[in-house]
Amino acid sequence: MNTPRIAVIGTGTIGAQVLWQLARRGVDAVGYELYSPGHPRGAAGGESRLFRYIELEDMRYLPVVRRADELWNELQETALPRLRSLDGALTIVEEGTVASTTALESAELLGDRAEVLSQDDMRRQYPDFRLHENEFGILDRDAGTIYPDRAIQAAANAAIEMGASIRTESRVTGIEQRGAQVRVTTGDSDELFDKVVVAAGAWTSALLPEMAPLLAPRRLLSTWFLPRPGSDLSGLVPYIRAAPNYSYGLPTADGSAMKLGLGFANHKVVESPDSADVRVVESDLTAVRELVRDFFPNLESYPMRINPYFESYTQSRIEYVGKHPSTNNVLVMAGFSGKGFKTSPAIGELGAQFVLEQEISEEYSFIVGQDHQPF
Numbered sequence: 529m530n531t532p533r534i535a536v537i538g539t540g541t542i543g544a545q546v547l548w549q550l551a552r553r554g555v556d557a558v559g560y561e562l563y564s565p566g567h568p569r570g571a572a573g574g575e576s577r578l579f580r581y582i583e584l585e586d587m588r589y590l591p592v593v594r595r596a597d598e599l600w601n602e603l604q605e606t607a608l609p610r611l612r613s614l615d616g617a618l619t620i621v622e623e624g625t626v627a628s629t630t631a632l633e634s635a636e637l638l639g640d641r642a643e644v645l646s647q648d649d650m651r652r653q654y655p656d657f658r659l660h661e662n663e664f665g666i667l668d669r670d671a672g673t674i675y676p677d678r679a680i681q682a683a684a685n686a687a688i689e690m691g692a693s694i695r696t697e698s699r700v701t702g703i704e705q706r707g708a709q710v711r712v713t714t715g716d717s718d719e720l721f722d723k724v725v726v727a728a729g730a731w732t733s734a735l736l737p738e739m740a741p742l743l744a745p746r747r748l749l750s751t752w753f754l755p756r757p758g759s760d761l762s763g764l765v766p767y768i769r770a771a772p773n774y775s776y777g778l779p780t781a782d783g784s785a786m787k788l789g790l791g792f793a794n795h796k797v798v799e800s801p802d803s804a805d806v807r808v809v810e811s812d813l814t815a816v817r818e819l820v821r822d823f824f825p826n827l828e829s830y831p832m833r834i835n836p837y838f839e840s841y842t843q844s845r846i847e848y849v850g851k852h853p854s855t856n857n858v859l860v861m862a863g864f865s866g867k868g869f870k871t872s873p874a875i876g877e878l879g880a881q882f883v884l885e886q887e888i889s890e891e892y893s894f895i896v897g898q899d900h901q902p903f
């Protein structure tokens with residue numbers, strides 16, 4: 529099989545990048561997308577995602593982020609809108625924690641691209657963040673904001689430019705082995721491919737029930753807060769904070785509001801984005817409102833915008849990039865566990881290499897070799 533015909537199911541964050549990488553390699557690649565690239569119904573809505581080098585959990589991601597950074601720049605060359613604004617971001621950690629050790633280790637590797645900021649430094653330079661006594665900051669100079677809708681659209685466009693096609697508003701309902709090939713079924717068509725990549729985000733376990741024990745789809749809320757009267761947001765920058773409760777935030781591009789989100793413990797379990805409850809009740813907001821009261825003296829106490837998004841998690845929080853348990857020639861890429869946007873171009877490249885049986889760098893062995901356990 530010299531140049532296999534490959535289907536990519538889902539052209540969201542990861543699928544659009546896989547499609548781009550396949551098209552760059554001259555593969556006849558076809559994307560299937562429930563909506564259209566850049567839509568807000570999956571894991572990628574809400575206008576911004578954090579790009580960062582400083583790690584809180586796993587140093588093995590550092591080379592993956594480095595490769596992603598290079599590919600983000602290559603993708604930018606194909607696109608008119610700005611895909612990222614890298615004006616720096618803060619990592620806020622508590623002294624003596626595992627997260628602070630990992631963050632300091634990555635800061636050391638980044639040399640002058642990272643700066644450790646004491647309590648006093650933080651108070652002077654970033655007074656709009658009210659740190660706890662035992663917290664300090666690290667400025668990650670090459671970090672910042674990715675614009676996810678544009679980024680996905682840019683990857684999809686770049687793939688199309690290089691010969692791929694995308695069937696938009698097209699839901700795949702079945703994937704099954706047919707001899708040496710794989711049949712992809714939608715409501716009104718079926719097509720045979722040599723190989724299939726499933727990158728269906730939080731929908732993956734509904735589409736591939738055998739994957740369900742390994743993936744936990746969750747509903748994540750993004751909440752936007754205005755400044756209090758008399759304040760503005762000029763002192764706020766994108767940040768991530770590991771403890772006491774994991775949270776992150778990004779000012780909106782026009783500087784009018786701060787978007788805030790919380791970690792895994794605050795996400796609702798769902799079966800699939802299709803059936804998930806998208807209503808937001810007051811108790812869903814308790815934790816983020818506590819965060820604002822405690823940490824952001826200049827923000828209003830009630831959000832001005834609230835939106836749900838959907839993401840799948842693995843137990844280890846390392847993404848599942850591997851063969852489907854029983855269907856040959858199907859690669860599954862899911863479970864990006866709340867951190868998959870920044871690395872998506874590198875992971876897209878990994879997916880293309882995997883499905884084409886090309887050499888995979890040793891640096892990805894912790895991902896492709898991960899022994900995923902059921903929840």
Ligand SMILES: Cc1cc2nc3c(=O)[nH]c(=O)nc-3n(C[C@H](O)[C@H](O)[C@H](O)COP(=O)(O)OP(=O)(O)OC[C@H]3O[C@@H](n4cnc5c(N)ncnc54)[C@H](O)[C@@H]3O)c2cc1C
Nearest residue numbers: 538540541542562570571578700729731864866868869870
């Ligand atoms: C609120 C929130 C904040 C986040 N913040 C960050 C951050 O700051 N930095 C970071 O790096 N990461 C962040 N993440 C994580 C990151 O956004 C996700 O890891 C990443 O977007 C997951 O990509 P995906 O391709 O798996 O899913 P998606 O982007 O949702 O793509 C899946 C695609 O598959 C399509 N699809 C599904 N089923 C079918 C079907 N049957 N047929 C056809 N198409 C189908 C869907 O329509 C969708 O387009 C955040 C996630 C959320 C939810």
